[in-house]
Amino acid sequence: MVKKLIPILVLAVLTGCSGELSNSSDDDQKEYILTQLNDYQGLIEIYRKRLSVKDNADERYYLAELYNKIGDYSSSNIYLQPLINKSTEQRYLILHVKNLLELGREKECEDILSxxxxxxxxxxxxxxxxxxxxxxxxxxxxxxxxxxxxxxxxxxxxxxxxxxxxxxxxxxxxxxxxxxxxxxxxxxxxxxxxxxxxxxxxxxxxxxxxxxxxxxxxxxxxxxxxxxxxxxxxxxxxxxxxxxxxxxxxxxxxxxxxxxxxxxxxxxxxETMKIENVAKSENSTSAVSSQVALNCIPQLNNKSKPNAFIGKVENAKIIAGLTAGKISNGNAVALYSAYSLNYIVLPQEKNNQLSIQIFSSMPAGDLYSRQLSILQKYPEINNVDFYNNGDSSITLRITTNKCIVNKAIKRAVGNAKYKEKLLIEFSY
Missing domain, CATH: 1.25.40.10 (Tetratricopeptide repeat domain)
Known part of the structure; x- marks a missing residue:
């Protein structure tokens, strides 16, 4: 009887060990897959969970790197700061400088780099x-x-x-x-x-x-x-x-x-003229040529309906808010996000349109109702559309019923919930 029990006990012990190894292997496999897919958000979740159990310098540094990669430079610095407080290791300071440059805090970089x-x-x-x-x-x-x-x-x-x-x-x-x-x-x-x-x-x-x-x-x-x-x-x-x-x-x-x-x-x-990893200007203003303004004929008379945003941008910074208002001789549209938005102004193809390419971002699902609301409230705005470019960027296109003669894009003061407010002003 004893002889028969021994193999059963051995099997149970081996099975238990196999289960523990399998769980560890599953975690490693998940991390490997997320790394291959560049799924930084997924990796952030894994490393936050690990660090909440046991903090260590290498994994904390990697977490700070991941936040840098998704464009959340403030969070990257928050998780990096305890490492900098304890050590002047070069890799910590280099990542800190990269974050500061993205945040437009050049003066703070000078002494560190020197x-x-x-x-x-x-x-x-x-x-x-x-x-x-x-x-x-x-x-x-x-x-x-x-x-x-x-x-x-x-x-x-x-x-x-x-x-x-x-x-x-x-x-x-x-x-x-x-x-x-x-x-x-x-x-x-x-x-x-x-x-x-x-x-x-x-x-x-x-x-x-x-x-x-x-x-x-x-x-x-x-x-x-x-x-x-x-x-x-x-x-x-x-x-x-x-x-x-x-x-x-x-x-x-x-x-x-x-x-x-x-x-x-x-x-x-x-991605016209994209240059990597320097903080954006706070204010960009341009005027349409006088010839265009003189020959300006409104190209649309009827309201169109916004297109639903198709697909998903991986590791995107979510544009969570959208508002509009009136300014002198024109209108303004504002985008809100918890993260800094990287953008470029695209060449103006029509005199009643302006287009902005926004990198590593996508609109929240409930913004569609805000798009419809803007069209109902402001007769001069014909459409506000978000397009998925398929290359980790989106295009915001604003179409009006009047010809745009001036446009300005500013980083305005956000609020406690959304630190980023991108204000797009256009006059007719």
């Missing part, structure tokens, strides 16, 4: 960050010198060359910017951003034939390449990049990005 470079002047990553800081403060000559040092120290060449090209674009030195970008493009090793910036510089240097060839080869637009080229010729770099004063640049690369060569689902307007 101290880091004094200890490690051979770091290409630090020199690239120094260039980002100078660029964001509008010190373009110093930025170029820093980017050149980063390149000489073998930091990611595509990142650095794109940043050097953007310095030339911002100073309207389009031939030099073009040469930088052609150097990358000819190697057949580039991200989409390189192609977009290259087409822009070719349009600005009136090399329409080359621009058209690249647009067709890279499938940058489903429309006519000629129309896109003509639209780009009219776009100033500062308008396109939302540049104002010392807040310099919409996005400069401060780190290497995963290469993404899949451009088949994207059009040029989806």
């Amino acid at each position: 101290s880091l470079l004094a200890k490690n002047s051979s770091s290409g990553e630090l020199w690239n960050l120094q260039g980002v800081l100078f660029a964001q403060e509008g010190q373009y000559e110093q930025a170029v010198q820093s980017f050149a040092k980063a390149r000489g120290l073998f930091y990611n060449e595509e990142v650095v060359i794109n940043n050097l090209a953007m310095m030339e674009i911002l100073q309207q030195n389009y031939p030099k910017a073009r040469d930088h970008l052609l150097d990358l493009y000819s190697r057949k090793k580039y991200q989409r951003q390189t192609v977009y910036n290259l087409v822009y510089t070719l349009a600005k240097t009136n090399d329409d034939e080359s621009a058209q060839k690249i647009i067709v080869d890279e499938k940058l637009t489903a429309g006519e390449p000629y129309k896109l080229i003509q639209a780009l010729k009219k776009v100033s770099p500062k308008e396109q990049l939302n540049v104002t004063n010392a807040r310099g640049i919409n996005k400069i690369q401060n780190e290497a990005k995963v290469d993404d060569n899949d451009t088949s689902k994207n059009t040029f307007s989806h």
Whole structure:
């Protein structure tokens, strides 16, 4: 009888161990899958749960990195701060600087970067960050010198060359910017951003034939390449990049990005002139040309119905609120979010429309009722639509029954619930 019980007991013990191993394996497998899918929100949940049980430096740092990747730079700094309080480890301070740059707190970065470079002047990553800081403060000559040092120290060449090209674009030195970008493009090793910036510089240097060839080869637009080229010729770099004063640049690369060569689902307007990871300007204003204003004829007479937002943007910052109001000679639309919204203003294709591309964001499901309410309350606004671009960005398109002669986009003061308020004003 005893002999018969022993195998049963052994089996029970082995089964129990197998179950524990299976649970551990399931957690590891879930994390692996989420990592492969770049599901940062899912990974954040896993690491918050782990850290609530037992805090440790490596996992806390990784959590701070995840918050940085979804664009929640304030939360990233909150979880990073205890590590900085205990240690001056370089990786902690570098992530802190990246967050501060995104939050527009350049002054706080100056001493940190100076101290880091004094200890490690051979770091290409630090020199690239120094260039980002100078660029964001509008010190373009110093930025170029820093980017050149980063390149000489073998930091990611595509990142650095794109940043050097953007310095030339911002100073309207389009031939030099073009040469930088052609150097990358000819190697057949580039991200989409390189192609977009290259087409822009070719349009600005009136090399329409080359621009058209690249647009067709890279499938940058489903429309006519000629129309896109003509639209780009009219776009100033500062308008396109939302540049104002010392807040310099919409996005400069401060780190290497995963290469993404899949451009088949994207059009040029989806990421035109995107420069990575620099805090946005607080205020962007532009006027439609006087010729357009003089010849302006309202193109719509009847209200349309907003399209329902289709699909989902992974790891999106949710646009949770939408309001509208009247201003002198026009209207305003406001977007609300718990997170900072990264955006660019797209070229104006019609005189009664304005379009804004917003990155890594999507509207909340209940915003549709707010869209309908705005159309009912404000007769001049014909439509407010959100479109899923399919590349982790969306386009907000506002259509009016009058011709738009001026537009301004501002970051206004939010509230306790929504720290981000993006105010879009347009006059007729």
